Amino acid sequence: MSIQSPTLNVSILSKDASALAEEIENSWPTPSTLNICQAVITPEQINTDKVEVLLADPNLASKVIHQCNGLTWCQSTWAGNAPLLNLDKTDYILTGVKGVFGKLMREYVFAYLLQYARNIPAFSHNQHQQPPIWEESPRSPLTGKTLGILGAGSIAQALIPVAKSFEMRVIGLSRSGQSVEGFDKVYRATDLLNFAQDADHVVNLMPDTPSTAGTLNQAFFDALKPHSVFINAGRGSAVIDDALLNALDNNLLQAAILDVFTQEPLPDNHPFWTHPKVVVTAHTAAVSSPEDVASVFVANATRYIVNEPLLYQFDFSKGY
């Protein structure tokens, strides 16, 4: 005996539309209750009249969402959703993808922190000299250091067990400064400079909101340590680019690992590309696979059908 559920009419608007459709069809528990009515890759292709439940890349959805009058729920394929949160349409439920980014983010962050801790480039340089150089290069272990994380949400929390396994101290920063399990200390956002002074290395994971834009300015970089590695894997808008470049030129920090930028792709002539202390990765730190996104969508759709609260819901008034 099975409960008869109504059919869910799903529209997909994503660069990965066909992979998402296939993954969802494969993992949907009761096929007769699913109707993927359109799966398209550009905003021009979507029939907005048919949109009820929408699974979409938020940058694409933002171009058509005002015409989607029948929209009740949009499942975004991203973690951050500034393109939709910045609009004035708020008469629908917006959910994001969470939980899948932490596993990738922790590998990204520690790959680069360890690259500097172990001075991999110096050993590589020595190996490739003629004759090669058998020599110890200076290293600076992570053990005993303090990792500062701007943000204290689920992705930030995914870094904690790794940091602890290297016996690092972990501090966070959040709007409220409320304590969060695993952090040795959480600073209030207004206490940013004390946070910066307390950290050896800093990872930015703050979402893109009006209150975070431009907060990583000259005063922030001034407060870092000369050995600090700064990683931006949150949003580019948090960083004042010129302040960071000045700080690097004045040896106020060791290096900057940048995954996100105000303008993406990063323009060819931007000084970040060629600065000797900057590593540019192409917004790839934590990319969700269609499989990951489909699994979050199916979990949420199952809740939607039976009127349970959805996971990873955004609050339009807070902007995250």
Add this chain to the structure above:
Amino acid sequence: MSIQSPTLNVSILSKDASALAEEIENSWPTPSTLNICQAVITPEQINTDKVEVLLADPNLASKVIHQCNGLTWCQSTWAGNAPLLNLDKTDYILTGVKGVFGKLMREYVFAYLLQYARNIPAFSHNQHQQPPIWEESPRSPLTGKTLGILGAGSIAQALIPVAKSFEMRVIGLSRSGQSVEGFDKVYRATDLLNFAQDADHVVNLMPDTPSTAGTLNQAFFDALKPHSVFINAGRGSAVIDDALLNALDNNLLQAAILDVFTQEPLPDNHPFWTHPKVVVTAHTAAVSSPEDVASVFVANATRYIVNEPLLYQFDFSKGY
């Protein structure tokens, strides 16, 4: 009221002799009970007649230890002690340095595993093209993979919490194959090929004993996976160099990270230096500082004075 202890006559023979002497003097609990009668950096400089307690680099000590007739205890500055264990003088207590290497080793191992997992060289290559390339390069997360550790001792165990924090499965290999806390499985040494087939990446941490020499041969490398990263941070004698080079040339594994070699320094003309899939680090994976060694020495000396069993004692009959 203090207990009157006899004075300990200590000889030091080490490239770090003066730093060791200073560290020991600074941390010795009761100065009147310590007599550092000589602290020298070459075997030629030591007065062997005066040697009772010896703190020494084992490669240097091996040159003079046969003349040290009054020797009762030698604290080595190394973890591995093949230079002394391979001699026929066994009428003294030999202790090593342990516990301090794990913290450095785990950073070395994961720095290189993550370098491949995140494909750092490909992103770096893209960044330095003209014009630069904004592109995702293929990555292969550690999460869900199996880390195989040859060895199951204290340094091997130090890798486990880090591997677990990345949600890796961890298998070990030891002479007995007895289960060890933290390992998902421990293979017997005779089961090496099954171990190799079960692992995604392999770290060798086996000590240099007659039974480990040459065990990492063609059959072993054949059993690895094409995506395997092989790290040798144990002893060079375990690896058949030609078998490893052949395996790399035939894409039987992805890369080899080599810290230790049969002959050190690695000769300038050895093919490891220039092989595109080999990374050479100069026996630097886990180097103990004079401070670390002094702290182990003082802890053991305190036990020696009151006739308590010493820590990290070697068994001449087993060779480790």
